[in-house]
Amino acid sequence: MRSSTLGSARAAPPMVEHDLEDFFENGSIGLHIVDRNGTIVRANKAELELLGYPAEEYVGRPIADFHVDADVIADVLRRLKAGERLDKYPARLRARDGSIKHVQISSSALIRDGEFVSSRCFTVDVTASREADLARLEAERRLLNTYESVTVGIADTDESGRFIRVNAAFEAITGYSRDELLEMSFQELTHPDDRAWDQDRYREQVDGRIDSYTVDKRYVRKDGRVIQVEVMSSSARGADGAFQYGVRVVKDVTERHEAARRLEESERRVRALLDALPMAVYTTDRDGRITYYNEAAAEFAGRRPELGVDLWCVTWKLYRPDGAPLPHAECPMALALKSGEELRGVEAVAERPDGARATFTPYPTLLRDADGEVVGAINVLVDISERKRAEEAQKTLIDELNHRVKNTLATVQSIAMQTQRSTPEEFPARFEERLIALSKAHDLLTRRQWSGVGLRELFEQEFAPYARGAEAAVRLQGPDVTLPARVGLAFGMVVHELATNAAKYGALSAQGGRVDLAWDVEETDGARGLALEWVESGGPPTSRPTRRGFGRRLIERNITGDLGGRVDLRFEPTGLRCSLRIPLA
Template sequence: MLDLFGQSDEARIGEIAAGYAASRTQTSTDSERRFRDLLQALPAAIYTTDAEGCITFFNRACIDFAGRLPKIGEMWCVTWKLYLPDGTALPHDECPMAIALKQNRPVRDVEAVAERPDGSRICFMPYPTPLRDERGRLVGAVNMLVDITARKQAEQRMMLLTSEVDHRSNNLLAVAQAMLRLTKADTAEEFQTVFAGRLSALANVQRLFSASRWTGANLKTIVEEELRPYASRDGERIKIAGDDVRLPPTLAQSIAVALHELATNAAKYGALSRPSGRLEISWETKGAEALVLHWSESGGPRVNEAPTRKGFGIGAVDGIIRTLRGTITRQWRPEGLVCELSFPEGVA
């Protein structure tokens, strides 16, 4: 008894060919009928032809596969239209089944695309195998059409993902190199501390990208994550307001590092350096999806005038924003720094 379930496609078509030959050697028509009943039960599209290529049998799975009802006597294949994987039309008299019959040999390791009458297409692998009588003469062929559409789609997704990972890794390295160039310090220890902080901000946003499958990151989440170390238990020290805005990866990375620098400076010299200090952050989108982010400090050391020396952190923020064609304005008010960051294309 044939066992056609749980086998590889190659082993299954071999069993089918052997079973077909065995059914023809027996005098009872019951044997051939039972064999065809078995083929009807299989989920794979299977059909047979005579030695000239005329279809002599097809199972129910062929109807679902082809999207139509084939006819006994049609030539070569049950499908409506055929194409090569590159989209080139494939005439039926040049299809794998035709080759198997004309050259009297099995055809393996080829792929094709079948188009149904409704326009939908299926990627598949055919397994055309000649059938011979007890004397070895060609009497026909059997073909099994294995739908590999899901596999091909998975391969395409994998290729896109690989390309995306390559793009993201190159972009991440470029951002890290830019941060390295922008990081200045008077001592090696200070350089290490500053650069490690910026890398940490970059790592935080990378985790957000991973959670969203690299579609971007939510601005509110970026702000909350970066300012979490400075927040008070009652939530009064830092106020965050803004719509749910998703940022594309490049902009999200840059804003994360810029917020890190602003928070670091505020913790050293501004509102976050005192328990009484307060920070308000808000954002909005304007025409053509431009993003404007507002940073306002109060309650920290009194500011008498703008700093005469441009610190390393300020230079880093300015450099990061310029790379995205953005702008930044600062107002050194007595109660604290008020800063506005504007980006021409802000929403993913």
């Protein structure tokens, strides 16, 4: 009797139906059930939250709709129907916001009388860990490439100073091969008169008494030539702080030392003269390092360059006259020093740290020693901003006028040709409303003196007729963006067609319907672009039209043809969804 009583006390209480229901709905891992036809018949909260769908947009749809790779879901369903169990099967799912989720699927099938009834699938989001793995591998690859590709010598050394790894630049500096260096120590490369101090500091670094140090000293190359090098020595240590290996970054500064010595004499003679000049003047050594600048140069650049460090030009950023970035290493001063030819008659644009820009003409002149060797250069920067602004204003006015007239006439012609496909009764109204839409975009641009049009302002103007009391029929979400004039005109027509379609057939034609507009500015490979999502809901059910009307053709032509962008129109049951990508250059 006692044994039976103890046994009853240890038995787990039976799991009742509401416990099972709670387990399914509130489990921390995504779970869904798919029937024999591949349709989702149930999904728990974790599954819906993972992909961002409400139940009504997820349950009842084919599971294949949410898989990025059709062959993957086809294989999953085939294997489940064959009675296989899947464990951590990798797949990619498309979330409601358009993002891609990397997941692992563990699933099994319910088989009755030898027939596949349904499958139950656990979905685990592994996006973060996958991205972390990819980032780690990429970081390791970049680190290895950087080690071998940098133009400075890098050498790893053990506690005694023997080389355990060197890069190609270090081989070039010393003249020894990699195999030869791995049999040597840094003391053997060092000039005998410079060994003691460096060796003592390295011992302090290994022992942890100092973290790092820098030394200028001499190397004796394999060919016997003595060179001047700058060595920056630091340590790699483990989590416990124990020394693992030394990292020595080595620069050959022989030429810099020689140039500095020769330039010092020259600088003394010309400094007084240069300081008195009212225009921007600066000098560099033969390698382009700035050695001197006057106050006028500092005022022009809006900054004080770091002598011996900043290269080629005193300015913060440089641009070509057409607005393209101009690397400092390709500026007229750099080209003069590299080619030995003094450039004249070129223009460039300097940007100050405060964002102000100035157009100028540089006059680089090479400095030579008694032997005719280039030891540096002097540059005079003449500010021609006022003249350029006057020229550009005149050219812009003429070009804009020509472009505006041609573009407007072409747009009106296109609207007329496309609208004439309407019935004679419909033509006047349709033609007039499209001309009015074009006129509104012109008005916005005119108010801004054709410098651009505000995106939010464009939306608010187009949707003003559809305001419905306290609850807005249109919701706008995105940063303030100013579209260039050309983009604003073409995009204004696109917005008009979408709004007109929504008002006649879509979300704005029904009480409670809504249009959600979200946009942002993306930057890919240095190019800015506008990404916009138009989502209608609450209106009549939609389906893909059997023919392409003028509105749709105008949208596609303006976005892809005129603006070089991409457009994706999806006629979903819940309403039209339109995705746009437009370059903003």
